[in-house]
Amino acid sequence: MNVLDIISWVLILIGSFACLTAGLGLIRLPDFFCRSHAGGIMDSLGMGCLFAGMALQSSSPLVLVKLFFIYGFVLLTGPAAIHALARAALHAGLKPQLGKSTGGDASTR
Amino acid sequence: MRKFTTLIVLTASWLAWSGHYDGLLLSFGAASVLCVFYLLNRIGLAALDPRSAKTFLKMVPYLPWLLREIIKSNIDVAKIIWQPKISIDPAVREIPATQETALGLVTFANSVTLTPGTLSINATPGSLTVHALEAAAFDGEGFSEMDRRVTGLEN
Amino acid sequence: MTAKALAKWTAESLDWRTEMFSVAMIAVLLTMLLALARALLGPTVYDRILAVNSFGTAAILFIAVLGFLSERPEFLDIALVYALINYIGTVAVLKFFKFGDLGHADNAEDTP
Structure with missing residues (x-):
């Protein structure tokens, strides 16, 4: 095991942790708009770290290019899908719960 | 050509x-x-608009900055999710968006959504409606700096 | 097989690379489970679509990790296709749910 392998171990551990965090956030956060933030964690950090860890283990430049393209595509479409969802929910009349600083009571759940 | x-x-x-x-x-x-x-x-997209092409090229130095912001806010949100009793302070506010082109606005809205903890829920030319997990996200210079950087990509 | 022999066998057959990707695989599978739970719990239809979208992202990761685990990086092509379908599927379901169909009479192009 050399230095690159250790870096890729660390990256994959961070990525796995970020994915679990996103899943837990989907379950634990109180309302739809808050849960959307959890979805963003997996798109950005989870996939980023896991793919970076895999890129360090890849055997050919072709694999590197593919990992890069998939990540770029997800970075482009993930936020767009979440934005479309949140906008549709807002237009359908779903009200975001507000915290204490804006007069709501969604501080804890 | x-x-x-x-x-x-x-x-x-x-x-x-x-x-x-x-x-x-x-x-x-x-x-x-x-x-x-x-x-x-x-569908009329075969010829890439030269201004958009320039914006894409200028994104290369912007991405590392965005990456740092993403990592910082990821840590914040992960802390919120793993605390035993979730205590958050969600807020919705409109922030100004000074981009001129549609591509610039899309980049700004996507950047806001991509940093966990803030989520753009409506985008119109000139302003962005943002939902934040912590109302404190609106306090600092965060959004105006991101807005300035994305507008800088356009020209 | 005694416990000692089992330990020896595991140590020999599991190299660190397999271990690494197994850890990632377990994490991704747990995430998929959590997303599925949210899709079942609801309560609004948007929560369900969001959960399915996250499930799809986890599935992309799952396919990619599986490719590396079985040392067949060709799986990445399937992961890309899944990424395309995930996005288009989310938007299509959203539009279908909102309008009740996937095309509009007033959106139809070149009507003679």
Whole structure:
């Protein structure tokens, strides 16, 4: 095991942790708009770290290019899908719960 | 001429993806490139707008900055999610967006959504409606700095 | 097989690379489970679509990790296709749910 392998171990551990965090956030956060933030964690950090860890283990430049393209595509479409969802929910009349600083009571759940 | 650039980009991406370079598969590749080019032409996207091309090129130095912001806010949100009793302070507010082009606005809205903890829920020219997990996100210079940087990509 | 022999066998057959990707695989599978739970719990339809979208992202990761685990990086092509379908599927379901169909009479192009 050399230095690159250790870096890729660390990256994959961070990525796995970020994915679990996103899943837990989907379950634990109180309302739809808050849960959307959890979805963003997996798109950005989870996939980023896991793919970076895999890129360090890849055997050919072709694999590197593919990992890069998939990540770029997800970075482009993930936020767009979440934005479309949140906008549709807002237009359908779903009200975001507000915290204490804006007069709501969604501080804890 | 600009359409020619599109053709070259399509061909290059096919070659990067395929990894097989014998006669039959190359002819399939040429066929699919022409097919995609025909469809792009039909929806009027075959010629890349030079201003957009410039914006894309300028994004290269912007991405590392965005990456740092993403990592910072990821840590914040992860802390919120793993605390035993979730205590958050969600807020919705409109923030100004000074971008002129649609691509600039999309980049700004996507950047806001991509940093966990803030989520753009409506985008109109001139302003962005943002939902934040912590109302404190609106306090500092965070959004105005991101707005300034994205506007800087445009020209 | 005694416990000692089992330990020896595991140590020999599991190299660190397999271990690494197994850890990632377990994490991704747990995430998929959590997303599925949210899809079942609801309560609004948007929560369900969001959960399915996250499930799809986890599935992309799952396919990619599986490719590396079985040392067949060709799986990445399937992961890309899944990424495309995930996005288009989310938007299509959203539009279908909102309008009740996937095309509009007033959106139809070149009506003669």
